[in-house]
Amino acid sequence: MKKIIITALLPLCAFAVSAQTTKKTTPAKKTVASNTAKKTTTPVIFKNNLDSASYSFGTAMAGSLKSNGLTSLNYQLVLKGLQDAFDGKPLLISNELSQTTINNAFKSASQKKFAPVLAEGKAFLENNKKQAGVQVTASGLQYQVLTKGTGIAPKATDTVTVHYKGTLLNGTEFDSSYKRNEPLSLPLNGVIAGWTEGVQLMQTGAKYKFFIxxxxxxxxxxxxxxxxxxxxxIFEIELLKVNGK
Structure with missing residues (x-):
């Protein structure tokens, strides 16, 4: 499918600078007079292009991390990791473990960020399986037969020709071969798992509705x-032809 693609998140690092404020209170015998020190910060001066680029690296990486759901890091350890890598020092964590921890951090942040989407999908599927005509497979795939087919059923290794329409739960259509007026031929072992399993349940001429x-x-x-x-x-799929391997 033209829009069925897989995107990957690229691991990045973030850097931030924090400022401290102090507060001093001087009590009197009958009256209380407070004197709060003004917040002071050391002005940042960019002496050359490397200074400007260094700061820009930090803001760019932080922005990318935030867009993927991460909101904070241990900034001292971020800085130490950068210094150790640049200085060629022995790393405190192996490359393999580093990748695992980065992936886990992104996964945890993503689940938190998209918790409403997860909850919506779970609630929808729980209710939908109770609807008349909806069947559920062992994997959790749900489907409804709109039109029965009379031809052959494909295997996972087959290429098939289909018409289809895909929508989100809110009804937003993200892809449709009907709108392009162009059926699509594709290998069943080269698409998402819900398609690979679902289309094998169909016979040529059938039209099913899948809830994936x-x-x-x-x-x-x-x-x-x-x-x-x-x-x-949600996909509506019409199996037009089984082309074989």
Missing amino acids: PYNLAYGERGAGQDIPPYSTL
């Missing part, structure tokens, strides 16, 4: 700008 949990769709990453992470998707 996020873990059988685009998972925690989503797809481009149109499909947010953790999205439960």
Whole structure:
């Protein structure tokens, strides 16, 4: 599918500077007079392009991290990690463990950021499986037969020709071969798991409606700008032809 893509999050680092403020209070015998010291910060002076670039690296990386759900880091350890790497010192964490911890941090932040999407999908599927005509497979895929087919059923290794329409739970349509007036041929082992499983349930000439949990769709990453992470998707698929391997 033209819009069925997989996007990856690139791990980045963030840097921030904090300022301290002090407060001094002087009590008198019958009256209380307070004297609060003015906040003082050391002005930052960029002496050369390297200084400006260094600060810009920090703000750019922090902005990217925030856009992916991370809101804070241990800034001292961020700085130490940068210094150790630049100085060629032995790293305190192996590269393998570093990647694992970064992935876990992004996953945790993403789940928190998209908690409403997760909750909406779970509630929808729980209610939808109770609707007349909706069937549920062992994987959690839900489907409804709109038109029965009379031809052959494809295998996972087959290429099929289909018409389809995909929408989010709020009804937003993110892709449609009908609008393009152009059926699509694709290998069933090269698409999302919900399609691979679901289309094999169909026979040529059939039209099904699929309700696909996020873990059988685009998972925690989503797809481009149109499909947010953790999205439960709805597809109407019409199996026109089984082309074989």
